[in-house]
Amino acid sequence: MGGVASLAGAFRENITMNYCSQCGQPVSLLVPEGDTLPRHVCTGCGTIHYRNPLIVVGAIPVWEGKILLCRRSIEPRKGYWTLPAGFMENDESMQEGAARETREEALADIEVGELFATVNVIHVNQVHIMFLARMLSPEHGPGEESLESELLLPADIPWADLAFPSISFTLERYLQDLERGSFGLHTTTIRRRRSKG
Amino acid sequence: MGGVASLAGAFRENITMNYCSQCGQPVSLLVPEGDTLPRHVCTGCGTIHYRNPLIVVGAIPVWEGKILLCRRSIEPRKGYWTLPAGFMENDESMQEGAARETREEALADIEVGELFATVNVIHVNQVHIMFLARMLSPEHGPGEESLESELLLPADIPWADLAFPSISFTLERYLQDLERGSFGLHTTTIRRRRSKG
Numbered sequence: 277m278g279g280v281a282s283l284a285g286a287f288r289e290n291i292t293m294n295y296c297s298q299c300g301q302p303v304s305l306l307v308p309e310g311d312t313l314p315r316h317v318c319t320g321c322g323t324i325h326y327r328n329p330l331i332v333v334g335a336i337p338v339w340e341g342k343i344l345l346c347r348r349s350i351e352p353r354k355g356y357w358t359l360p361a362g363f364m365e366n367d368e369s370m371q372e373g374a375a376r377e378t379r380e381e382a383l384a385d386i387e388v389g390e391l392f393a394t395v396n397v398i399h400v401n402q403v404h405i406m407f408l409a410r411m412l413s414p415e416h417g418p419g420e421e422s423l424e425s426e427l428l429l430p431a432d433i434p435w436a437d438l439a440f441p442s443i444s445f446t447l448e449r450y451l452q453d454l455e456r457g458s459f460g461l462h463t464t465t466i467r468r469r470r471s472k473g
Numbered sequence: 474m475g476g477v478a479s480l481a482g483a484f485r486e487n488i489t490m491n492y493c494s495q496c497g498q499p500v501s502l503l504v505p506e507g508d509t510l511p512r513h514v515c516t517g518c519g520t521i522h523y524r525n526p527l528i529v530v531g532a533i534p535v536w537e538g539k540i541l542l543c544r545r546s547i548e549p550r551k552g553y554w555t556l557p558a559g560f561m562e563n564d565e566s567m568q569e570g571a572a573r574e575t576r577e578e579a580l581a582d583i584e585v586g587e588l589f590a591t592v593n594v595i596h597v598n599q600v601h602i603m604f605l606a607r608m609l610s611p612e613h614g615p616g617e618e619s620l621e622s623e624l625l626l627p628a629d630i631p632w633a634d635l636a637f638p639s640i641s642f643t644l645e646r647y648l649q650d651l652e653r654g655s656f657g658l659h660t661t662t663i664r665r666r667r668s669k670g
Contacts, residue, residue, distance in 0.1 A: 291495055291520060296492065297488065297492055298488055300499075310617060326560070327563055328563065331526055363523070365525065365526075370591065371593075391588075391660065394588060396566035403528060403567060461658055
């Protein structure tokens with residue numbers, strides 16, 4: 277995904293729901309019969325519009341002991357470092373999405389391996405799903421959403437300049453497992469209050 | 474979730490996108506600048522409306538070697554057997570969602586354990602995420618979305634009457650791992666053509 281779409285994409289949970297996407301009439305927020313939560317229900321055609329968490333898929337691309345990171349050229353967290361990751365699209369698997377994001381953001385081809393980390397990011401209604409990955413060649417570079425890409429030794433990871441807590445979590449656990457010599461599956465939940473204003 | 478909402482929920486990917494949910498103007502299907510896929514873009518306010526896969530979370534609730542299944546009272550696959558599972562909601566973790574669905578569909582309390590299976594269900598744009606789970610008591614019963622619930626020995630699983638391929642996959646792998654005496658993480662991808670008409 278390129279600049280315009282991604283920028284909107286990053287904030288897609290903030291799009292307000294005022295009208296029915298099907299018939300164009302106003303929606304009301306109410307608990308449908310038999311449901312337990314308020315939903316946006318069309319006052320015209322009765323369609324119930326659910327809002328659900330989005331999946332972010334990403335990879336830990338590795339080449340000869342170095343990890344591929346890229347520096348974001350877009351908000352949120354422009355200028356900070358991340359593993360290649362982005363919103364999963366329709367008509368692809370999670371693994372295909374992780375490979376696509378790595379191609380788009382870091383211009384690198386990978387073989388996606390085992391699922392490594394799942395992170396519930398409650399305050400933005402996302403689930404981040406990160407896979408182990410082997411780079412098929414050392415080639416990489418900044419895609420449209422990146423300012424630069426780097427293959428970094430563990431000692432060179434810019435911990436203070438990582439873009440998201442889920443990326444820090446994934447990299448920390450990766451290095452721990454690397455030291456142990458065995459890769460497991462890791463999960464955590466991040467809940468953070470929205471900042472004011 | 475009860476009848477009306479769930480029925481719509483089951484088919485929520487079929488809601489057509491004709492109007493902008495934010496401003497009510499018509500949308501056009503086009504590839505936004507810098508993007509690679511067609512999106513619904515508002516002709517009025519320019520908002521890009523993405524459509525992304527939904528997460529279904531579920532559990533394999535076990536009590537003294539028996540597995541808790543429920544028989545669906547709603548479409549799709551009304552009358553067929555399933556593990557407790559349903560759409561993940563905003564403001565919850567995957568694990569909380571799996572416990573909530575088990576309470577709602579089978580009136581059972583569980584302790585959610587390790588992630589056991591992930592299934593990309595491409596033709597309906599869903600990812601099914603199934604967790605190991607320990608029932609906190611043998612109590613269970615049919616919730617609003619179920620006709621009945623049963624604690625079943627492995628030999629009594631109604632293989633021919635299971636509701637979804639992801640449920641068959643999960644139960645098959647569970648029984649294999651049970652026999653091995655060690656539980657792993659399993660993943661698969663299901664692609665099926667939509668039926669005609």
